Amino acid sequence: MSVHPLMQALARMYGADRLLTRPAQLMAYESDALTAFQQRPAAVVIPQDREEVIETIRLCHEHETPFVARGSGTSLSGGSLPIADGIVIALNRLDRILRLDAAERIAVVEPGVINLKVSEAAKPHGLYYAPDPSSQSICTIGGNVAFNSGGAHCLKYGMTSNHVLGMTVALPDGEVATLGGESLEGVGPDLPGFFVGSEGLFGVALEITLRLLPIPETYRTVLAAYDSLHAAGDAVTAVVASGLLPGAIEIMDALAIKAAEVGAKAGYPKAPALLIVELEGEAGAVEAEFAQLMQLIEETAPLEVRMAQTADERARIWKGRKAAFSAVGRLAPDYIVQDGVVPRSRLGDALAEIDRLSASYGIEVANVFHAGDGNLHPLILFDGREEGALERAEELAGEILELCVDLGGSITGEHGVGMEKRAYLPKMYGPVEMQAMEDVRHSVDSLSLANRGKMLPAGEAESLTHVGPHPLEKAGVIFRE
Amino acid sequence: MNKVSEVQDAVKEAKRIRVRGGGSKPALSQRRCADDTQLLDLAGLQGIVDYQPEEYTFTARAGTTVAEVAAMLEGKGQYLPFDPPLADRGATLGGTVAAGLSGSGRYRYGGIRDFLIGIRFVDGRGQEIRGGGAVVKNAAGFDFPKLFVGSLGRLGALTELTFKVFPRPPAFATVEAEFEALSDLLTGLDAVTGSAIDLHAVDFAPAEAGWRLWVRIGGLAPALAERAGALQEIISGGAGRTGLLRLYRDQEEERLWQEARTMAWLAEGMGLARVPLTPGRIPAAEDLFARAQPASRRYSVGGNLLWIGWPESGGLGETDGKPDAPRTLHGLLLELGLRGVQLIGQGPRNDGLSEGGEGPLLGGPVQNAFLRRISAALDPEGKFGAW
Numbered sequence: 019m020s021v022h023p024l025m026q027a028l029a030r031m032y033g034a035d036r037l038l039t040r041p042a043q044l045m046a047y048e049s050d051a052l053t054a055f056q057q058r059p060a061a062v063v064i065p066q067d068r069e070e071v072i073e074t075i076r077l078c079h080e081h082e083t084p085f086v087a088r089g090s091g092t093s094l095s096g097g098s099l100p101i102a103d104g105i106v107i108a109l110n111r112l113d114r115i116l117r118l119d120a121a122e123r124i125a126v127v128e129p130g131v132i133n134l135k136v137s138e139a140a141k142p143h144g145l146y147y148a149p150d151p152s153s154q155s156i157c158t159i160g161g162n163v164a165f166n167s168g169g170a171h172c173l174k175y176g177m178t179s180n181h182v183l184g185m186t187v188a189l190p191d192g193e194v195a196t197l198g199g200e201s202l203e204g205v206g207p208d209l210p211g212f213f214v215g216s217e218g219l220f221g222v223a224l225e226i227t228l229r230l231l232p233i234p235e236t237y238r239t240v241l242a243a244y245d246s247l248h249a250a251g252d253a254v255t256a257v258v259a260s261g262l263l264p265g266a267i268e269i270m271d272a273l274a275i276k277a278a279e280v281g282a283k284a285g286y287p288k289a290p291a292l293l294i295v296e297l298e299g300e301a302g303a304v305e306a307e308f309a310q311l312m313q314l315i316e317e318t319a320p321l322e323v324r325m326a327q328t329a330d331e332r333a334r335i336w337k338g339r340k341a342a343f344s345a346v347g348r349l350a351p352d353y354i355v356q357d358g359v360v361p362r363s364r365l366g367d368a369l370a371e372i373d374r375l376s377a378s379y380g381i382e383v384a385n386v387f388h389a390g391d392g393n394l395h396p397l398i399l400f401d402g403r404e405e406g407a408l409e410r411a412e413e414l415a416g417e418i419l420e421l422c423v424d425l426g427g428s429i430t431g432e433h434g435v436g437m438e439k440r441a442y443l444p445k446m447y448g449p450v451e452m453q454a455m456e457d458v459r460h461s462v463d464s465l466s467l468a469n470r471g472k473m474l475p476a477g478e479a480e481s482l483t484h485v486g487p488h489p490l491e492k493a494g495v496i497f498r499e
Numbered sequence: 500m501n502k503v504s505e506v507q508d509a510v511k512e513a514k515r516i517r518v519r520g521g522g523s524k525p526a527l528s529q530r531r532c533a534d535d536t537q538l539l540d541l542a543g544l545q546g547i548v549d550y551q552p553e554e555y556t557f558t559a560r561a562g563t564t565v566a567e568v569a570a571m572l573e574g575k576g577q578y579l580p581f582d583p584p585l586a587d588r589g590a591t592l593g594g595t596v597a598a599g600l601s602g603s604g605r606y607r608y609g610g611i612r613d614f615l616i617g618i619r620f621v622d623g624r625g626q627e628i629r630g631g632g633a634v635v636k637n638a639a640g641f642d643f644p645k646l647f648v649g650s651l652g653r654l655g656a657l658t659e660l661t662f663k664v665f666p667r668p669p670a671f672a673t674v675e676a677e678f679e680a681l682s683d684l685l686t687g688l689d690a691v692t693g694s695a696i697d698l699h700a701v702d703f704a705p706a707e708a709g710w711r712l713w714v715r716i717g718g719l720a721p722a723l724a725e726r727a728g729a730l731q732e733i734i735s736g737g738a739g740r741t742g743l744l745r746l747y748r749d750q751e752e753e754r755l756w757q758e759a760r761t762m763a764w765l766a767e768g769m770g771l772a773r774v775p776l777t778p779g780r781i782p783a784a785e786d787l788f789a790r791a792q793p794a795s796r797r798y799s800v801g802g803n804l805l806w807i808g809w810p811e812s813g814g815l816g817e818t819d820g821k822p823d824a825p826r827t828l829h830g831l832l833l834e835l836g837l838r839g840v841q842l843i844g845q846g847p848r849n850d851g852l853s854e855g856g857e858g859p860l861l862g863g864p865v866q867n868a869f870l871r872r873i874s875a876a877l878d879p880e881g882k883f884g885a886w
């Protein structure tokens with residue numbers, strides 16, 4: 019046991035089973051889902067209620083020790099990577115749904131509540147929580163808040179931010195603040211909106227008020243195969259231009275389709291590109307939209323069209339798509355996933371350029387993406403055992419990020435900057451913007467304790483060791499989008 | 500002022516600043532201010548910078564009027580789904596963002612906070628800073644666009660704004676229903692908003708006798724009649740709950756919501772305040788308003804927002820024999836634990852809420868440690884009237 023005074027103070031608060039300091043205990047916390055980065059913290063604490071979280075933060079502040087909040091550790095950008103000699107605050111035991119008010123259509127939850135649990139709890143009332151990251155069976159609302167996480171169905175109703183009404187947070191010195199409330203509207207600056215997506219730099223969310231929506235009455239899902247990615251992209255343009263507002267628009271390329279076939283036996287048509295469009299809503303409206311959608315799709319000369327009218331058929335179409343990420347793991351030992359965004363009309367240009375880069379690097383890239391909002395998810399395949407392969411894959415990933423910025427887009431649509439992309443944030447924003455973010459951060463957290471070294475470029479880069487899917491992903495429990 | 504550099508120079512030189520868009524919310528922008536306050540009139544900072552219909556985004560200078568933008572979008576079958584209010588009074592985009600104003604349509608897809616994706620603003624040091632981006636999805640960096648929604652000109656001067664927009668549904672229909680008692684209306688409201696029907700707007704207001712509810716749906720025209728039928732059934736659900744039901748279509752329907760956007764129910768010369776709440780808080784609020792002899796009001800966004808209006812003289816009770824509606828409203832909101840913002844009309848007298856004893860915040864000041872720290876970073880000298 020360390021004699022560090024902070025450790026002594028923590029030991030007074032936490033029993034041995036909730037204060038982890040031995041290397042074997044810490045191992046599980048050394049990485050998040052971006053396993054390229056590993057770091058051993060001084061200790062992991064496992065608080066059981068918000069008072070313990072607040073007190074821990076207060077102590078960290080008193081002893082000027084950095085800390086990282088951790089949900090399920092599924093961050094794909096190194097967001098929940100520990101800080102060397104810092105404290106990890108594992109929030110999984112703060113997993114109570116404190117209030118589910120069906121009449122007000124809200125749920126008040128602790129940060130460690132699993133995303134899917136909210137929808138499960140709301141289901142008996144005919145309600146659900148809309149944001150659906152494909153890690154939703156394991157990731158926490160606290161992690162979703164920190165990254166403004168999205169999912170395939172965020173096209174119509176938006177990301178996490180659009181569904182968080184209020185929060186109680188502990189600022190990085192332990193002072194508690196209430197942001198927003200229970201109404202859809204607020205008074206004064208939109209503070210919940212500013213906290214969401216701040217990647218843990220503004221402190222720890224202790225309690226989150228979520229908006230619930232009535233469960234859509236019905237879905238209609240269409241799968242169309244095309245002879246090129248370009249043709250699939252044109253179909254997206256046609257759908258979007260028609261004024262239809264689908265719940266999801268997704269594209270997969272040949273390599274991703276192959277992966278889905280190998281990994282999930284999806285039974286997809288063999289084609290260079292697949293498009294999935296899903297309509298959701300009340301039956302009458304969806305029927306009418308579906309007729310219009312089918313006509314539009316026919317006009318784009320697809321190789322083949324399948325449609326789902328039943329829940330089973332719908333599940334079959336989504337199965338391959340949802341499994342594509344993990345399935346890519348079967349095509350190559352390792353991969354990196356990026357999630358840059360480009361303007362929708364530049365999707366074709368972006369994909370052509372990624373194709374060119376892939377060829378010139380001699381590295382295979384599979385593409386699965388949220389076409390409806392221009393959010394790319396290129397999967398860069400490599401074999402980590404080959405000398406220099408990771409570095410080359412990372413170089414290619416960097417070029418894709420720069421491509422997104424050059425096309426007027428963003429380096430991340432939903433996975434966050436984290437540790438991984440912090441060198442690229444200054445490519446998106448100028449020195450004045452970077453300084454403004456530093457200033458705000460410094461004013462909120464004068465000692466830079468909360469998630470130090472993430473998002474904003476600073477300090478030494480961590481050493482790279484290995485890249486691979488999240489252990490649960492390998493086991494087929496969760497899927498990536 | 501019609502150049503960003505002028506705004507920057509003015510900010511650098513000034514001790515205190517009050518930002519004004521066009522002044523459609525004079526309780527905010529034209530409050531009495533201290534002698535050393537420099538008024539920054541941004542109405543001149545006008546014009547669309549970029550409009551990409553196929554991207555469903557546009558960028559405009561902050562002084563551009565909501566009316567101009569709405570007309571531009573309409574030409575391409577697009578719209579701002581949150582129904583920005585007061586366009587007819589010259590509301591600017593910057594003023595609408597700073598006042599955090601969304602109208603009835605907010606119910607369907609979200610409010611102004613959900614559609615603002617990028618901003619440029621001049622901070623307290625006179626620097627122009629960009630936040631957010633130009634694409635509809637972006638998780639990189641702090642979300643400054645959201646922070647400025649509702650900032651009331653007190654975090655910096657917005658110079659340029661980027662919004663995402665949506666395709667405008669080809670047709671709308673509205674069901675109007677009358678209820679005798681508030682409790683009946685609230686039961687009907689719950690049934691409607693809990694149903695699987697996709698609702699564009701849900702507003703209600705006291706009527707001559709009882710209450711009137713308006714529920715708007717939109718989509719492809721052929722399906723609309725049937726959907727409206729289903730909607731009527733749900734509203735009238737609990738037998739005998741409703742009196743008259745009426746269906747509005749086409750121009751008549753459009754006019755109904757145009758009047759909501761312009762606040763046509765607010766008579767000439769009336770004050771206006773905006774109070775966020777939830778449906779569950781309405782009975783208690785109505786109890787108090789009934790006792791205070793309320794002026795006109797309209798609930799919007801499915802009971803998440805209350806617009807309240809009062810005659811500039813009289814109404815809402817009296818203070819020291821002199822009518823002081825905002826002061827009374829301030830007291831009522833304090834009692835209810837609610838907060839509001841006054842948009843039009845004279846502020847409460849001597850309420851001690853802000854400098855000069857006159858402030859637009861009703862029901863108590865916004866005191867927040869997080870906000871204080873942010874404000875100190877963006878405007879260290881408190882030129883914009885620090886939070």
Ligand SMILES: Cc1cc2nc3c(=O)[nH]c(=O)nc-3n(C[C@H](O)[C@H](O)[C@H](O)COP(=O)(O)OP(=O)(O)OC[C@H]3O[C@@H](n4cnc5c(N)ncnc54)[C@H](O)[C@@H]3O)c2cc1C
Pocket residue numbers: 050051086087088089090091092093094097098109129130150151152153156157158159160161162163164165166167168169170217218221222223224432433469488491496497498499
């Ligand atoms: C297979 C797979 C699929 C995925 N699919 C998607 C997807 O479809 N869409 C998507 O957006 N993301 C996806 N992700 C990424 C990831 O699941 C999300 O970023 C998720 O929100 C992280 O949640 P978590 O609980 O694992 O958080 P963690 O990884 O533990 O933490 C993430 C960040 O949040 C911070 N944090 C955690 N709790 C709090 C709190 N209470 N207060 C403040 N900060 C906190 C951490 O410090 C860290 O910076 C996927 C990941 C995997 C592995």
Ligand SMILES: Cc1cc2nc3c(=O)[nH]c(=O)nc-3n(C[C@H](O)[C@H](O)[C@H](O)COP(=O)(O)OP(=O)(O)OC[C@H]3O[C@@H](n4cnc5c(N)ncnc54)[C@H](O)[C@@H]3O)c2cc1C
Pocket residue numbers: 517518519520521522523524525527528541542561562588589590591592593594595597598651652653655656657658843
């Ligand atoms: C009844 C009435 C009749 C009118 N008739 C006319 C007419 O006939 N002709 C005419 O030209 N005008 C008229 N006006 C004034 C015109 O409406 C203004 O141009 C309009 O009010 C625009 O102001 P605004 O709504 O944008 O916000 P404002 O009321 O100016 O401001 C609202 C809030 O936003 C803040 N704010 C505004 N802009 C910014 C910004 N860029 N950055 C940061 N904060 C900002 C302010 O500080 C304030 O807190 C009338 C106004 C009223 C009320």
